[in-house]
Amino acid sequence: MYSDFDSFLKVAIREYYDRGFASRKGNFIALLIASGQVAVSLAKDSVVDGTATKKVAIGAALVLALRLGLRYALGGPLGAVVTIAAAASMVSYFVKNQKDIVRKVSGYRQLIAETRAQYVDLQGGWRSGRHGDTERNLMIDGLMKRFLGQCDEV
Numbered sequence: 001m002y003s004d005f006d007s008f009l010k011v012a013i014r015e016y017y018d019r020g021f022a023s024r025k026g027n028f029i030a031l032l033i034a035s036g037q038v039a040v041s042l043a044k045d046s047v048v049d050g051t052a053t054k055k056v057a058i059g060a061a062l063v064l065a066l067r068l069g070l071r072y073a074l075g076g077p078l079g080a081v082v083t084i085a086a087a088a089s090m091v092s093y094f095v096k097n098q099k100d101i102v103r104k105v106s107g108y109r110q111l112i113a114e115t116r117a118q119y120v121d122l123q124g125g126w127r128s129g130r131h132g133d134t135e136r137n138l139m140i141d142g143l144m145k146r147f148l149g150q151c152d153e154v
Helices: 005-018 021-035 037-049 054-068 076-080 084-096 098-127 133-153
Strands: none
Touching: 005 021, 005 037, 005 098, 005 133, 021 084, 021 098, 021 133, 084 098, 098 133
């Protein structure tokens, strides 16, 4: 189903975005920041294979821009994805809601760590033969649903 936890987290981020980004901008930005390198990978994958929506790619690239500084986002390879207007909008939203977003980042990091431990446990059970493929897939689906539900509670 998912080859590793980073793949699981990428799908979770896309799902969370699809559930209503407009009403959860702060949560989404905090989740992207907390996910660290997965956000970078998500942006790259979205641009390279074109399977994700353009807005997810822009959102992930903009979080990367916040982390690395605008000078990297507006020049180089990310310049194709990040427009000046979108960057200004995201930065403006981040600045206006910085305290709330920064507060949420630690909660998302904790949620990601807990979910990673549960994912590793499920994968270990599957590899050792305690769970069959169907059981594993059902448990991973349940883990995804729990993770997405807890994202709104952070």
